[in-house]
Amino acid sequence: NAGVTQTPKFRVLKTGQSMTLLCAQDMNHEYMYWYRQDPGMGLRLIHYSVGEGTTAKGEVPDGYNVSRLKKQNFLLGLESAAPSQTSVYFCASSYWSGTTYEQYFGPGTRLTVT
Amino acid sequence: TQLLEQSPQFLSIQEGENLTVYCNSSSVFSSLQWYRQEPGEGPVLLVTVVTGGEVKKLKRLTFQFGDARKDSSLHITAAQPGDTGLYLCAGAKNISNFGNEKLTFGTGTRLTIIP
Numbered sequence: 001n002a003g004v005t006q007t008p009k010f011r012v013l014k015t016g017q018s019m020t021l022l023c024a025q026d027m028n029h030e031y032m033y034w035y036r037q038d039p040g041m042g043l044r045l046i047h048y049s050v051g052e053g054t055t056a057k058g059e060v061p062d063g064y065n066v067s068r069l070k071k072q073n074f075l076l077g078l079e080s081a082a083p084s085q086t087s088v089y090f091c092a093s094s095y096w097s098g099t100t101y102e103q104y105f106g107p108g109t110r111l112t113v114t
Numbered sequence: 115t116q117l118l119e120q121s122p123q124f125l126s127i128q129e130g131e132n133l134t135v136y137c138n139s140s141s142v143f144s145s146l147q148w149y150r151q152e153p154g155e156g157p158v159l160l161v162t163v164v165t166g167g168e169v170k171k172l173k174r175l176t177f178q179f180g181d182a183r184k185d186s187s188l189h190i191t192a193a194q195p196g197d198t199g200l201y202l203c204a205g206a207k208n209i210s211n212f213g214n215e216k217l218t219f220g221t222g223t224r225l226t227i228i229p
Contacts, residue, residue: 004156035219040123040221041221042118042202042219042220042221042222043157043202043204043219044219045216045217048216058216090156090157092156097162099145099162099164100144100145100147100162100164100206100215101206101215102147102159102162103147103159103217104159105156105157105158106156107154107155107156108154108155108156
C-alpha cells in the first residue's frame with residue numbers, strides 16, 4: 001500500500017495563477033480532507049469529503065475549491081492564487097476504528113505564491 | 115479561534131530527561147488524538163484516547179485524557195534523540211449532519227532531544 005500520496009511536492013506560483021493539487025489514497029477510505037499548515041497556526045481544515053461525489057467546507061475554505069469524482073482521489077484547486085495561500089498543504093483520509101476516525105496523512109505539498 | 119492550546123511551544127532537553135507536554139481547551143471532545151510530525155512529512159497518529167481519565171502507554175510515552183475530556187497530556191520518560199519532532203494534539207467533535215468527526219488541531223510542541 002502506498003497510503004496517501006500527494007502531487008506535486010513543491011510548487012511556486014505567481015499571484016493570480018491557478019493550480020490543482022492531487023491527493024490519492026489506496027486504503028478504500030470513505031473520508032478525505034485537505035488541511036493547510038502555517039507556523040504557529042497548527043493544521044486548519046480547508047474542505048473535506050465524506051464520500052465520492054460529496055464535499056463540504058471546513059474552517060478556512062475561501063479561495064479554494066475541491067472535487068471528489070472518484071473515491072480514491074480528492075483534488076484541491078486554487079483558481080487565483082494569492083500570497084496568503086503560501087503554505088504547506090496536507091491531504092488526509094480516515095476510517096472508523098471502532099472508537100474514532102483515525103486519519104492518515106500524505107507527505108504534503110509546499111506551495112509558494114509570489 | 116484556536117480551541118486547543120499546547121504548551122510549551124518549544125522544548126529542548128538532554129537525552130535521558132523526562133518531559134510533559136500539555137494540550138488544553140475549554141471545549142469538550144469526544145476523543146483526543148496525538149500525532150508526531152517529522153520535517154518534510156505529514157503527521158503520524160500515535161494514540162487516541164476516548165474516555166475521561168483514560169491513560170494509554172506506548173513504550174516510553176504516556177498519554178492521559180482529562181476527566182472532563184477537555185485536556186490531555188503527553189509524558190515522555192528517558193527521552194531519546196529519536197523522540198525529536200513536532201507533537202500535535204487534535205480534539206474530535208461529531209459533525210452530526212454527516213455522521214463524521216471534525217478534528218481541531220493544537221498549535222504543536224516542537225521537541226528537540228539533545229544527545
